[in-house]
Amino acid sequence: MALEKDTLKQLCTMLNRFVHERLIPNERVVSDTDTIPSDILAEIKDLGLFALSIPEEYGGLGLTMEEEIEVAMLIGEAAPAFRSIFGTNVGIGSQAIVLDGTDEQKSKYLPRLASGELIGSFCLTEPEAGSDAGSLRTSARRNGEHFILNGTKRFITNAPFAGLFTVMARTDAGSTDARGVSAFLVEAGTPGVRVGKPEKKMGQQGAPVADVVFENCRVHAENIIGHRENMGFKTAMKVLDKGRLHISAVCAGLARRILRDTVRYAKDRRQFGESIASFQLIQAMIADSETEIYAAECMIRDAAKARDRGEDTKRKASCTKLFASEMVGRVADRAVQIYGGAGYIADYGIEQLYRDARLFRIYEGTSQIQQLIIAKDVIAATD
Ligand SMILES: Cc1cc2nc3c(=O)[nH]c(=O)nc-3n(C[C@H](O)[C@H](O)[C@H](O)COP(=O)(O)OP(=O)(O)OC[C@H]3O[C@@H](n4cnc5c(N)ncnc54)[C@H](O)[C@@H]3O)c2cc1C
Incomplete structure (x- = not known):
């Protein structure tokens, strides 16, 4: 069941504030200590982020896919480690039970996964x-x-x-x-x-x-x-089909954040007596990134809607994961270029996001595996 429009809007407003006031300012602490601070973890639990995809009857928020990807895009704007702490509970760590578990397995584990008590x-x-x-x-x-x-x-x-x-x-x-x-x-x-x-x-x-x-x-x-027995691989693949949409949304969120930071930097930084944002070669990179982010957002929203309609979205999930994860890599790479030397220096933050983004092309199926899934499905469906 979908949330009331107003409730989703309120959740997104709250999350947007949380991302900008709490998560982004604490990114350096997380990367330096390799740990999410306990007060932030407590806030993540209080906001219900562990519960996004778990049905309401088991203590979750029961978001539709369309709702979940909007939340994932917002959270994606912060360093990906913040999402990762609750990401397994929302995705690969709970969905096998949600999709294929018995009622008893659901009652035993889902409420504690939704509260974050159990990872x-x-x-x-x-x-x-x-x-x-x-x-x-x-x-x-x-x-x-x-x-x-x-x-x-x-x-x-x-x-x-x-x-x-x-x-x-x-x-x-x-x-x-x-x-x-x-x-x-x-x-x-x-x-x-x-x-x-x-x-x-x-x-x-x-x-x-x-x-x-x-x-x-x-x-x-x-x-x-x-x-x-012997149905576990099918379950795992179903879990990944859903997870790929969520990860794609995280990629789109991160790409938006990187582009915004980059444009602010470009407007500020002056060379040859002008802001570097006024140079058309810089503008071309900004335009390419904006275009690709928009394309990814459209794909993700379309695939999420199709999944909510009950369609088989295996091909769309792979297309989306392939495009969005490669796209955030290109956006991060252009960002380093636009920052120049500062893009390579840790204090400016962009090099950390560039390294963070690299993982998305590898886990939950590499880009090559997505290509194989897509091609096999297209070939099989073509007369
Ligand atoms: C930080 C991190 C977190 C992870 N979290 C989890 C997790 O929670 N749970 C979990 O189960 N796994 C997890 N993984 C594992 C991840 O899903 C795998 O690393 C990934 O699926 C690739 O497998 P591999 O590393 O063995 O690479 P390989 O399979 O050895 O691939 C190496 C290269 O060969 C390519 N390749 C392989 N087969 C083909 C083919 N047929 N055609 C063309 N190219 C091919 C690949 O695309 C890749 O470029 C995680 C990995 C990392 C790095």
């Missing part, structure tokens, strides 16, 4: 299975009413704080592809689950990733999402 992480990638996720090796061997999980998951966002892992593991030992995979709900603290040391990353400091290792970890069969 959810999504464990698909492995050291030997990245883009080819269907070849994953983490095994889940049946043992009576339980499964015994063994394997390593790699680059798992929010793993160091997570209370709940959605783990894709191979239940059909005879299979080597996506068909023999099930999705398990595994609570942190279950014997046999270990989280590795957070990785040092190029950007997005404050949004930790780590290995999650399973060593003879005993999980009850009731923890398979939807109690449906």
Whole structure:
């Protein structure tokens, strides 16, 4: 059910203020300490940001996709680490339960994911299975009413704080592809689950990733999402289809912010006796960025509406993720160029955003994987 127009407007006004008064001024603290300050985390919870995509009956805001992307575009204007802390609960850490969980699984976990009391992480990638996720090796061997999980998951966002892992593991030992995979709900603290040391990353400091290792970890069969064995890869792909729209909106928000900062800088900075914004070669870069941001926003809103109408948006989600994530990379690159030397120096802030933006072309499916999905679908649909 959609929110009342006025309620969404009020939420967006509040978030806009929060982004500009609280998040953007604290970006440096987050990148320097690699942590989101606890007072900001508390405010994020109070604003209901953990709850965006969780149905109202489970304590969430139950936003439609069209509403969620508007919120994601706003939040996207702040350094992406702020979104990442609640992003897994809104996306990959909760949606497997929302989309395919049993009523009991929903009641048990969704209210705590919506409040932010519980952080959810999504464990698909492995050291030997990245883009080819269907070849994953983490095994889940049946043992009576339980499964015994063994394997390593790699680059798992929010793993160091997570209370709940959605783990894709191979239940059909005879299979080597996506068909023999099930999705398990595994609570942190279950014997046999270990989280590795957070990785040092190029950007997005404050949004930790780590290995999650399973060593003879005993999980009850009731923890398979939807109690449906060997359906876990399908669930994971459904989760990513939705997540790609959300990530695209974050890219568009970040690109808007970068362009705004850049134009302000260009109007201020003077060379040859004039503001550099008056130079047509600078204007061309501004115009290219504005055009591409607008195109991404149109794509994202169109795809979100189609999803809310119940259409299959797999192709549109991939087109949108491909375009928006590549677009924010180009916008950030032009921004560094327009800032000149200052674009390369940490104090001016733009180099951090340039590094932060780089991740979007890689996770939730690389650009090449989006190209493959799009091309396969177009070819199959063409007579
Ligand atoms: C900061 C961060 C956070 C992450 N968070 C999570 C998370 O929470 N949960 C999770 O499960 N995973 C997560 N990931 C993992 C991420 O989804 C993978 O890194 C990504 O899917 C790519 O896999 P890979 O790194 O193994 O690269 P590879 O699959 O080894 O790809 C390497 C290169 O080869 C290209 N390539 C691969 N196959 C093809 C092909 N068939 N045709 C053309 N080119 C191809 C790729 O596009 C890429 O350019 C995260 C990664 C990072 C860096």
